[in-house]
Amino acid sequence: MAKISMKVNGRDVSGEVEGRTLLVQFLRDQLGLTGTHVGCDTSQCGACTVQVDGKQVKSCTMFAAEAEGAEVSTIEGEAAQDGTLSAIQAAFQEHHGLQCGFCTPGMVMAAKSLLEVNPKPTEAEVRHHLEGNICRCTGYHNIVKAIMAASGQDVGAIAAE
Amino acid sequence: MYAFDFEKPTSVADAVVALKDEDALALGGGQTLIPTLKQRLASPSKLVSLMGIAEMQGVSADGGTLTIGGGTKHAVVAAEAASAYPALAALAGGIGDPAVRNRGTIGGSLANNDPAACYPSAALASGATIVTDKREIAADDYFQGMFTTALDEGEIVTAVKFPIPEAANYQKFEQPASRFALVGVFVAKYADGVRVAVTGASEEGVFRWTEAEEALSGNFSPDAVAGLAASADGMITDLHGSGAYRAHLIGVLTKRAVAAAG
Incomplete structure (x- = not known):
């Protein structure tokens, strides 16, 4: 076991981990931040997407020890303290960008990562960016629409309702 | 996943020492190795992360050569190689998905030599040089079959040098x-000829399609390879x-690559 320390959603945290402890296990089991989901556990689905030092990663495919000293952002850090949703979360709600909601934390964190570097993406850029995030409910159209709306763009012309 | 010790040295020299233990394995971004460990298809005694080694990071162009540190992530190559070697940057930007590109490294990809990975085709088509902690290996000698390379046990890919086409x-x-x-095809045109490398297709891993190279070296146009057919053997x-x-x-894909390369 080794002691690790990092900053999660702006808060200094530390814990004891094994070499094989995944970042997602540290977040969920030790910090109680269960908003980050484990979907496939095979690096395919992206439900476990978080940001490490501002970069989108799959927390099921990174060891907790690799995040030593890093700044980690999870879905729990998105809404304001009073519960007000972030622009991306509000757009997912408004445009019905979720059904069961299991993939949504990963989708929101992926969308956040895209909009931070590309504030006005095209529909094609949004779809390309979501290649590592799988949703089995929505068929993606409303997720794409929500992300476009969150970027402040007109979504009237985008695919199916 | 079986238990293992974890080390994260900050220099190549320390990593080399750490990898001398029996059953120690180097860890790059882990985008292949971590799923492999979860499947219990590998059971190292120790993982030595190469992600904390500053001297293995970064992209730099000098004269006609682009040098990429072995620990450089795909997303960094996609952004920083774009002006010097746009085809290589585009390849890096198309690997996996955004999260994979923020962890996976060029050295990890080349050390693993997955028969369907993208980077081996770029290295072979560019006649790149694989730099390790103890020697330099020409790409033509480096790739030795599916998941097989010229690397010795514990040898680390510290950098890759690409002649810019x-x-x-x-x-x-x-x-x-x-x-x-x-299937992936990388075509690179140099003053002394054209090189064509194919990934994803062969049971032997990445290979050069020499018939296409000869045809394209005389006439760099899609028509030059129109009559050629790669063998299915x-x-x-x-x-x-x-x-x-x-x-x-x-x-x-070779025709498309030549057309796109102009």
Whole structure:
């Protein structure tokens, strides 16, 4: 076991981990931040997407020890303290960008990562960016629409309702 | 996943020492190794992370050569190689998905030598030099078959040196679930000739399509390879495509790459 320390959603945290402890296990089991989901556990689905030092990663495919000293952002850090949703979360709600909601934390964190570097993406850029995030409910159209709306763009012309 | 010790040295020299333990393995971004460990297909006694080694990071162009540190992530190559070697940057920007590109490294990809990985085709088509902690290996000598390279146990890919071509392009026919190449073709044109490397297709891993190289070295146009057909012998046949289908794709993608390279 080794002691690790990092900053999660702006808060200094530390814990004891094994070499094989995944970042997602540290977040969920030790910090109680269960908003980050484990979907496939095979690096395919992206439900476990978080940001490490501002970069989108799959927390099921990174060891907790690799995040030593890093700044980690999870879905729990998105809404304001009073519960007000972030622009991306509000757009997912408004445009019905979720059904069961299991993939949504990963989708929101992926969308956040895209909009931070590309504030006005095209529909094609949004779809390309979501290649590592799988949703089995929505068929993606409303997720794409929500992300476009969150970027402040007109979504009237985008695919199916 | 079985238990293992974890070390994260900050220099190549320390990593070399750490890797001397029996059953120690180097860890790059872990985008292949971590899923492999979860499947219990590997059981190292110790993982030595190479991600904390500053001297293995970064992209730099000097004269006609682009040097990429072995620990450089795909997303960094996609952004920082774009002006010096756009075809290579585009290849890096098409690997996996955004999260994979923020962890996976060029050294990890080349050390693993997955038969459907993208980077081996770029290294072979560019006649790149694989720099390790103890020597420099020409790409033509480095790739030795599926998941097999010239690396010794514990040898670390510290950098890769790419001669910058006059024109180049990579065409990947994606296997949509894995986003690995069902077939990928990298074409690079240099003053002394054209090199064509194919990934995803052969049971022997990445290889050079020499017939196409000869045809294109005389006439760098899609028409030059129109009459050529890659042999289906030794091509991978699986549920995603037959060997004959993959062989056909080699020709199609080579033409597209030449057309796109201009």
